[in-house]
Amino acid sequence: MGPADLSDALKGFNSPIDPDLLVGFETSDDAAVYRISDDVAMINTVDFITPPVDDPYWFGQISAANSISDVYSMGGKPLTALNVVMFPTKHLDMGVLREILKGGHDKVMEAGACLVGGHSVDDNEPKYGLCVNGSVHPDRIITNAGAQPGDALILTKPLGSGVLFNAVRAGKFDFNDLARETLPLIAALNDKAMDLALQYDVHAATDVTGFGILGHSLEMALASNTHITLDYSRLPFYEGAPEMYKKGETTGSNGANRAMVARYNLMVGKKLSKAEEELMYDPQTSGGLLIAVPSDQADQLVKDMREAGISTAVRVAEVTDENTGLTVR
Structure with missing residues (x-):
């Protein structure tokens, strides 16, 4: 979806009022960050894509790396990941789905996170990604809003x-x-x-x-x-x-x-x-x-x-x- 169309669709939505929500959607940042203690804040993000290439294993790896990246950009460490899967079961062999999921699994393991489940639907075109949870110290969050002159x-x-x-x-x-x-x-x-x-x-x-x-x-x-x-x-x-x-x-x-x-x-x-x-x-x-x-x-x-x-x-x-x-x- 185009960024201008998406921005128009979100106009008028009120920002959540919660002192523990440290990063919301106000600045179009990469992920949300919620404080759960003085020392730990939780990073939440989700991303899924259509296949950039036909090779299912590469598709899984690329999509997983793409999803996990939002946690790194906030200065955090990925902890858990959930698969988000849309797959045309009537048109593609389930072996293709297995290779997509294997690519995602291997990339999550490489990141040192835990793949803990997910959700799937039957769809006309394959789509795959992750919902990723990570952690960061509340005082060490990196956002897109801190760039300074110089x-x-x-x-x-x-x-x-x-x-x-x-x-x-x-x-x-x-x-x-x-x-x-x-x-x-x-x-x-x-x-x-x-x-x-x-x-x-x-x-x-x-x-x-x-x-x-x-x-x-x-x-x-x-x-x-x-x-x-x-x-x-x-x-x-x-x-x-x-x-x-x-x-x-x-x-x-x-x-x-x-x-x-x-x-x-x-x-x-x-x-x-x-x-x-x-x-x-x-x-x-x-x-x-x-x-x-x-x-x-x-x-x-x-x-x-x-x-x-x-x-x-x-x-x-x-x-x-x-x-x-x-x-x-």
Whole structure:
């Protein structure tokens, strides 16, 4: 569902009034956080997707990593997960469902969490994801609302997965190349990146998923009442993604993401081609974290991440106190 349509649907809903609800839906954050004691707060999130690829095991892994990522982006640790499954039992063999669930199970185990059940319905198209519960200290919650002027933003995974998935379906990009070069990065957990970031002064974070780099940067700018300037030349892209846009491929979400950003203050100070523009609206599945730290700490954090094997981590933006909004330079 497009972010602008979703925002319109939620207009007028009153925020819950509960002093123990530490993070709700007011700033479009990645998860809800509820305090249950002075030392423990509970993180709640749910996410499910349609198959980005036909391989059921990869589908399960990617969807599970995508769901769990919301807990990491809040600075927390995943504890339990529940399967959310929609599956066409009359049209697909149950062995396919088993492989989807196995992919999800293996990724939950990798995260050190417990898979404890779930819910399933018969549907026309497979859909899979997780409801994830995690924990964090109430004083150490990371939200998308804390970015400060003088911060730099670090992105931990490349962009462009959306158009690559569509190109594979259209027969314009080889699945074996995707599986060899890109799927391992997409299915990778974001735990190591956040563990390293928490050794620094993290002011804000979000994971870059369906709204693209511009959409999620905008959410952070709005929530933090700051201005974010993205350096296009620094943005990392999955191999093949720019070429697919140049050849006319796109996704069903690019237009909706563009409409979301168009509602606010976007300044483009660099001449971009149509393909370059589209890459910034490309919806990610199990994307990287976008982390705000003081500018003088950013380069060292990137170095630490790369030494730890997160070779795609890069400093991509600066935060200022200009009018709330976005600039691409």
